[in-house]
Amino acid sequence: MSDLVPFTDNFNDLSNADGYQFEFRCERCGNGYRSAFRRDPRAAGQKLARGLGNLFGGSLYEISSMADRLLDRGTNSPAKDEALRAATAEIAPRFHQCRACSDWVCGDVCWNDAVGQCVRCSPIATEELAQLQAEARRRQMQERLETVDLLGGMDLKTQSQPRCAACGAQSHGGKFCGECGSPLAVVAACRGCGTDNPAGAKFCAECGTSLAG
Structure with a gap:
């Protein structure tokens, strides 16, 4: 029985004809990381088979078509499963899943390590206070400005x-x-x-x- 392949809902498949790559994004700020590109050594054989098939036709063309199907990056394959498993393991330390909202967020900006939740569910106290202070200053300036005559003799x-x-x-x-x-x-x-x-x-x-x- 093959191993299960872990995955999340915050990744995009960037694989192409030469190999595999995946992009993972924070579900709060949108920042993210791409896994290292994993070149598939069979891609060179595919290109060679395709070239010979186009040149000579016949059975060689059938072989090249079979190679195309086997290396189709848009479908599942053992090679793609292994690439996704490796990419997930590579990028996983950069992200945390919030148990309050279940979002995957980046550890650099959107994670409150002291609480163990994302900053949307549990804002960092000092940052929240700074924002509230800025809002209060703006509100107080507006209220005080209402009593100041800025028109003079206009x-x-x-x-x-x-x-x-x-x-x-x-x-x-x-x-x-x-x-x-x-x-x-x-x-x-x-x-x-x-x-x-x-x-x-x-x-x-x-x-x-x-x-x-």
Whole structure:
């Protein structure tokens, strides 16, 4: 009776025509490791048989086809079982399985060795405290900032004009464009009656007073 082949749910098969390789990833952070590539010595024989089969045909072609089937990396075989067993043994020390959630996690980042669980189920106290402190500082800064006047004498009533209507330059506040000197106001107040008129209007729509100059 052959030995059972251990495996986990966090690996990908990267085997190709030349040999076997497997990739194992942490189910929390996604970091991982690849097993050392194990070259299959029979691959050279397969290539030789394929070359001779293509050249001479007949029985040699049948032999090459049989070699292809025997060395198909997408199917199970004793060689592949042995390669997976070796890869699992090679990579296993890098991972731990959490008994709380059953995830396989890396020992470098996602394992709380003091508790024996992953850091998702049992966060490391110092790291958790640092995160909570950062969140508390942000919350307190936001609350304190609510009481600070950051506007000063800024005009909040007049419609903001992000760009100069005359030249298109970016506006940084003020009454005139810093690039071309044109007024930034989107309305023009009539000197005669005080009515607001659209920027660019030549005469007041209310009293007819000239808005030029």
